Amino acid sequence: AQSVTQLGSHVSVSEGALVLLRCNYSSSVPPYLFWYVQYPNQGLQLLLKYTTGATLVKGINGFEAEFKKSETSFHLTKPSAHMSDAAEYFCAAPWGGGNKLTFGTGTQLKVEL
């Protein structure tokens, strides 16, 4: 079974608007969750990580995510979108023990003027 699920393969927002990218995880997932960003023709860059402790996690480029155990969610937000935020975003979690990561299917963020 998929460990993380991303709702919405494409999200479009206006520049300056709130960005909300959704990620839900399986309850069997260990308490580590990640968001990665991939710009066109580049590798994945770690945006932020949750590894227990404070449930609101701040990352790079003004992004943050909140771990909500009751909702099994780890949604990514940014108060004000910028054109440079246009990219593919992946939610990820450990899976199968060892060093494996399972990725969500990804959300393509488009930022319009």
Add this chain to the structure above:
Amino acid sequence: DTEVTQTPKHLVMGMTNKKSLKCEQHMGHRAMYWYKQKAKKPPELMFVYSYEKLSINESVPSRFSPECPNSSLLNLHLHALQPEDSALYLCASSQQAAGVVEQYFGPGTRLTVT
């Protein structure tokens, strides 16, 4: 320094060629990974090396042969590939420590098999 480097950036090869992809990290990480990523899809794990030993092979065809010469280097040897092997190949590394599992990715090698 959280950089993972990969060479070459682009590679075009015929189905009878032999080529190698290279990956390097100097973060002292003891786990290194190869992923394959097709367009508009998440990365798919191929191999994991832990302390320079192959620990995971995700049933990858033998035309892909990984090698870890030392703790900083990871190679992927390619031979007799098929056109469907065309993809972005990503290398990643992570610390081999309990509770620390985030992986750091390189920029990838864009492989085209003709």
